[in-house]
Amino acid sequence: MGSLEPPAVTLAGVELTEVTMFETTVQVKLRISNPNPEPMTLEGASFKLRLEGYKIGQGLSSEAVTIDRLDTAILNVKFHVNNAVALLQLKEILEQEALDYGIRAVLYTQGSWGTKKLKVDKEGRFEFTSPVELNLEE
16 A cells, blocks of 8 residues: 555543552543555554643553544553642643643554554544543542
8 A cells, every 4th residue: 555544543532540649540532543445453552642731641552453444443542640740730621621632643553554653643622521520539
């Protein structure tokens, strides 16, 4: 395949999953869209996430996911955030009804073209359909 069109990466959900004294874990759902006419297998990826202009953290995925041709898949990625830098900002961000985000991704794909490293940058706005629940008492 001469020209592989890069997949699109969009934010599909954010959930605060664990808070410790030094680190917060955020489960981020990313929708990966394959605009190509043949299936694409994602062998791994790294992501950097910004919410409301704040660098939230980096997430890694070694999960192998095949995205059918002209289709999408959801990838769940854990982001570990240093509390000294972001806890108060993160709580404020997640209490909003909508947020602006930026995703920088490096995707490792596999297909008939072999293995390829693709870089994707995406900015967008996420509207919450229901309030994000923060359970910080656990």
